[in-house]
Every structure is written in C-alpha cells, then in structure tokens.
Amino acid sequence: MSAFGYQLAASLAIAHALLFLGHIVPFLRDPYQLRKYPGPFLAKFSYGWNLWAGLTGRRTQIIHEAHQKYGSVVRISPSEISFSNPAAYEEIHSFSAKLAKSNFYDSFASQAIALRSLFATRSKTDHGQKRKMLHSLFTAEVSRDFAAPTISIASLLLEEWDSRYVCESQDRPVSFDCVPWITFLSFDLVGVFAFGSSFQMLQSQSDLVDAPVDWKAAIEQLGNVGPSLQKYPLHRISLGNTIAERETQNYFVGLTPPHWRGLMRRILRGPVHASLEYSGFVAEKVLQRIRTAASDQDRDLIGRFMAKAEAQASLLSCILLSSKEPVQANALTAELLTILVAGSDTSRNTLLAAIYYIAHDPSVQQKLQTELDLHLQTSNPAVESLPYLGACLDETLRLFSATHMGLPRTVPEGGLVVRGLPLVSGTTVGVPIYTIHRDKDIWGVDAEEFQPARWLKAGDDQRAPLAIAFKPFSDGPASCIGKSLALLQLRLLLALIFQRYEIRLEEADKPLAVEDWFVRRITSLRISVRRRGVA
Numbered sequence: 001m002s003a004f005g006y007q008l009a010a011s012l013a014i015a016h017a018l019l020f021l022g023h024i025v026p027f028l029r030d031p032y033q034l035r036k037y038p039g040p041f042l043a044k045f046s047y048g049w050n051l052w053a054g055l056t057g058r059r060t061q062i063i064h065e066a067h068q069k070y071g072s073v074v075r076i077s078p079s080e081i082s083f084s085n086p087a088a089y090e091e092i093h094s095f096s097a098k099l100a101k102s103n104f105y106d107s108f109a110s111q112a113i114a115l116r117s118l119f120a121t122r123s124k125t126d127h128g129q130k131r132k133m134l135h136s137l138f139t140a141e142v143s144r145d146f147a148a149p150t151i152s153i154a155s156l157l158l159e160e161w162d163s164r165y166v167c168e169s170q171d172r173p174v175s176f177d178c179v180p181w182i183t184f185l186s187f188d189l190v191g192v193f194a195f196g197s198s199f200q201m202l203q204s205q206s207d208l209v210d211a212p213v214d215w216k217a218a219i220e221q222l223g224n225v226g227p228s229l230q231k232y233p234l235h236r237i238s239l240g241n242t243i244a245e246r247e248t249q250n251y252f253v254g255l256t257p258p259h260w261r262g263l264m265r266r267i268l269r270g271p272v273h274a275s276l277e278y279s280g281f282v283a284e285k286v287l288q289r290i291r292t293a294a295s296d297q298d299r300d301l302i303g304r305f306m307a308k309a310e311a312q313a314s315l316l317s318c319i320l321l322s323s324k325e326p327v328q329a330n331a332l333t334a335e336l337l338t339i340l341v342a343g344s345d346t347s348r349n350t351l352l353a354a355i356y357y358i359a360h361d362p363s364v365q366q367k368l369q370t371e372l373d374l375h376l377q378t379s380n381p382a383v384e385s386l387p388y389l390g391a392c393l394d395e396t397l398r399l400f401s402a403t404h405m406g407l408p409r410t411v412p413e414g415g416l417v418v419r420g421l422p423l424v425s426g427t428t429v430g431v432p433i434y435t436i437h438r439d440k441d442i443w444g445v446d447a448e449e450f451q452p453a454r455w456l457k458a459g460d461d462q463r464a465p466l467a468i469a470f471k472p473f474s475d476g477p478a479s480c481i482g483k484s485l486a487l488l489q490l491r492l493l494l495a496l497i498f499q500r501y502e503i504r505l506e507e508a509d510k511p512l513a514v515e516d517w518f519v520r521r522i523t524s525l526r527i528s529v530r531r532r533g534v535a
C-alpha cells in the first residue's frame with residue numbers, strides 16, 4: 001500500500017473511531033438517564049434517527065407507529081422523550097409547568113434580524129413579556145373586526161369559481177385543483193390582518209410578490225426609518241414557494257443537533273437564501289407601511305385608512321398607534337415574519353382538510369348544508385352559534401392538526417416528574433398532537449374516522465376528557481395566539497363555501513396528499529363544484 005493509502009486508511013479508522021466514541025460514550029454515560037426507556041435502536045445512540053424521520057416527510061406517522069410498538073413513553077433521540085398519554089400534555093404545557101421551548105425553536109429565529117419573534121423566543125421571561133404586549137391584538141373582539149374583510153375576500157374566490165368551474169351542464173362537472181385558490185385566499189386574508197391590505201392574489205391569480213433584490217439593504221433600512229426611505233430594485237418571487245422552502249429549512253435545521261446546524265444550513269443553501277429573501281420582502285412591506293404613516297400626506301391617508309373598521313384593527317396599525325415608544329421596525333418585522341406564515345399556512349391547510357373531509361362524506365355535507373340553509377343569513381352570518389359547523393371544524397382539527405408534532409420543551413433546572421417518571425434537567429419532552437388526537441381510549445374505536453357527530457353526542461361529563469386530548473392550538477402560555485382569528489375565519493369560509501356549492505372529490509378513494517413538516521402541507525386537492533339550487 002502506498003503512503004497515501006496508509007494515510008487514507010488511518011484517517012478513515014480515526015473518523016470511525018471518533019464517530020463510534022461520539023455515540024457510544026454518551027450512551028454509556030447516559031447524562032439524561034433515558035437508557036431505560038424503549039425506542040428505535042438508532043435513537044438511543046444518535047440524533048440521526050429523529051432527523052431521518054423528519055427528512056422522510058412522515059415523522060409524525062413514524063413516531064405514532066413507534067408509540068404503537070413501544071408504548072406510551074418512547075425515546076426518540078439521545079436526549080428526547082415522547083409521551084403519548086394525553087395527561088402528559090397538561091404536565092408539560094400548562095401555565096404552572098416551568099418548561100421553556102427547546103433549542104428546536106432557535107432554527108425559527110431569523111438569520112437576517114437579530115431580534116426574535118414571540119414564536120422563536122425561548123426564555124420564559126422574555127416570552128411572557130412579548131406575549132403580554134401582543135395579547136390585545138389577538139383578542140376575540142379584535143378578530144371579529146376581520147369578519148367583514150374575510151367575507152368580502154371570500155366572495156372574490158366564489159365569483160372566480162362560479163365563472164370558471166360552474167358549468168351550464170352539471171352532468172360534466174369541471175374538476176380543478178383548489179390548493180392554489182385556497183393559497184391565494186389565505187395570503188390575501190393574512191395581508192389584510194397584518195398590513196391592512198390584501199396581497200390581491202385572488203385578483204391576479206398568482207402568488208408572485210415584489211421583493212427587494214438586495215434583501216440586506218431592506219433589513220439595514222429597518223434600523224433607520226425616516227421620512228425619506230430608500231427605494232430598492234425589486235424582483236418577483238413566489239411567496240408560497242419562498243415560505244415553503246423557509247419552513248422546511250427551519251424544520252430540518254431544528255431537528256439537527258445544534259453543533260451540526262451550520263453544516264445543515266450549508267447543505268440547504270437554496271432554502272436558506274429563500275428565507276433571507278422572505279425577510280427582505282417582509283422588511284420592505286413593514287417599511288412601506290411605516291412610510292405611509294410618516295409623511296404629512298400619508299398621515300392624511302392613514303387618517304382615512306384608520307376610519308375603516310377593518311383597517312383600524314390591522315395588526316400593524318394597532319402596534320403603530322398603541323405604541324408610545326418609537327416604532328421598532330425590526331421588532332415588527334421579526335414578528336411579522338412569523339405571523340405571515342402562522343396566519344396563512346395553518347389556516348390554509350385546515351380549510352383544505354375540512355373541504356376534503358366534508359366533501360368525502362355526502363351525508364356530512366348534506367347535514368351541514370341543512371344547518372347553513374336554516375340559520376345562515378348572508379347579511380349577518382352568525383357562524384359562531386352553528387353546532388354542526390363547529391363540530392365539522394373540531395373534527396377536522398382533530399384528524400388534521402396543522403401543527404401536529406410533539407412541541408418540544410426542555411425540562412428546567414431541578415428536573416421534573418411527568419406521568420410519575422422523573423426526568424433530569426435538559427431533557428427534551430413532547431406529546432405528539434397527532435397521536436393524542438387518535439387515542440382510541442379517548443375517541444373510541446372509530447378514532448381514525450371523520451365523525452362530526454361525536455362532538456354533539458358528547459354529554460357534559462364526556463367533554464372534559466375530550467378537552468384533555470384535543471390540542472390543535474396547543475395549550476398554556478405558548479398556545480396559539482391567533483386561535484380566535486383562525487376559528488372565526490375558518491367557520492366563515494366553510495359556511496360560505498358549503499352554502500353555495502355541493503363539492504365532490506375527484507379522487508374520493510385516495511387519501512389526502514400531505515407532506516409532513518412543522519406545519520402539515522396539503523399538496524393537491526382536486527374537486528368539482530356545483531352551485532346549489534341551480535338545476
């Protein structure tokens with residue numbers, strides 16, 4: 001063997017030895033005292049199993065199957081335990097529990113802006129302060145201000161569907177993929193909520209938006225918001241694809257152990273760039289909106305703008321007007337980076353799933369339509385009080401929670417006992433929402449089936465156990481801040497869509513086409529629509 005051959009063999013031997021020691025030594029030392037817990041063999045030694053499960057796009061299903069195989073406590077990485085018992089949710093996520101978000105959330109901190117959003121904030125104290133500040137912008141009362149814009153934006157969707165897909169002869173319905181339409185709708189709605197104006201995607205039938213070519217210039221400008229802001233050369237980016245790439249990247253990086261994250265980001269160079277472009281886009285939108293309030297003429301415009309109820313309640317307007325401090329453009333941008341995603345992706349996928357489930361069962365669709373016809377007046381759609389509509393939505397959120405994984409939390413100093421098991425400080429714990437939503441002990445033998453009636457049949461004594469195992473919006477201090485808005489909009493949209501159309505699935509025998517990342521993503525849903533009451 002040549003000298004080079006010896007060198008190569010020696011290097012490989014050292015690399016293998018290091019790799020072996022790097023996994024075996026921690027396993028033998030067992031710093032988290034997790035050796036006694038069952039789980040996939042590789043997960044005992046390496047974070048690779050968890051990352052591999054993520055890369056397959058079926059991680060929640062894989063962890064669900066691991067629970068079926070190993071029981072209610074499963075070790076899914078050298079430092080992480082998954083609990084499938086619904087009672088563990090309360091112990092981990094309640095207000096009295098002291099667990100902070102795990103280092104998974106570091107990956108959701110913007111690479112472009114030093115400040116963290118509420119969602120990515122891990123320190124309990126900082127998170128509590130931010131939450132207190134933002135709370136008043138997400139109350140049920142504020143959400144109700146968005147009912148009117150939701151109806152008017154939804155009517156654009158319905159007009160488009162009427163003109164394109166409702167044909168004279170209902171014998172040959174036109175089938176189409178409704179995913180792009182619901183995507184445009186969701187972005188337009190979150191645009192109104194966040195910036196006071198829609199992205200007009202339904203009008204343009206495109207999710208292309210203008211973003212600064214030089215994203216860094218827009219970010220730098222955030223630190224120096226003056227009356228005369230710089231203009232940037234812009235280019236068109238697909239907001240849907242950019243956000244999808246950003247979210248997938250955040251999810252993979254979050255599943256990677258912290259010391260390997262730099263390498264992972266280098267591997268995911270394309271999505272990392274998409275994420276930075278997205279930051280530039282949001283920064284530019286924030287700057288534009290602040291500029292609207294900055295000059296004399298714009299103050300006038302803002303005055304008129306604020307007179308409109310829906311604009312008055314827009315997130316940005318509230319922050320701008322309620323803040324006594326000078327506007328922190330970078331803090332706003334950090335928050336909006338999350339809210340544009342959290343407010344569109346989750347609702348979009350939930351709405352698509354609800355359309356799928358309701359259309360899948362003609363008897364469910366008919367019952368819903370009977371309720372809508374009896375009680376819904378277009379002028380005043382009091383959707384909050386419609387029980388079957390509420391049951392359809394709850395059942396959708398049960399079977400299809402947009403955020404469905406075990407939301408990882410870190411055991412604090414001093415350790416913690418979960419379900420009677422002592423856990424040492426630093427251990428990561430989670431309860432997969434996907435799995436507790438399918439627990440047969442709670443939901444019955446038909447747990448896998450879409451049965452809205454289960455919510456109406458449940459007597460008062462049965463509601464408490466159901467509530468313990470129903471966490472689509474999570475629970476406790478870091479639960480979904482947008483829950484009221486999401487529920488209001490989803491109820492309205494479902495009511496408007498199903499009162500107008502009878503919907504059929506083109507491929508009713510096929511399961512939903514879903515990709516499983518941090519937010520579950522429906523990739524296609526082909527339907528046909530028939531105007532109700534039209535022969």
Ligand code: HEM
Pocket residue numbers: 118119120131193338339342343344346347350401402403407471472473474477478479480481482483485486
């Ligand atoms: C069906 C729709 C929705 C579902 C299923 C949902 C679900 C969730 C869940 C499970 C969490 C906890 C995540 C975690 O701990 O890692 C969460 C957090 C959050 N959601 Fe939602 N969400 C929805 C809609 C919305 C909307 C419409 C908004 C805003 C407009 C929003 C904004 C947020 C924010 C900012 C957080 C972070 C809260 C915190 O850390 O305190 N969500 N959501």
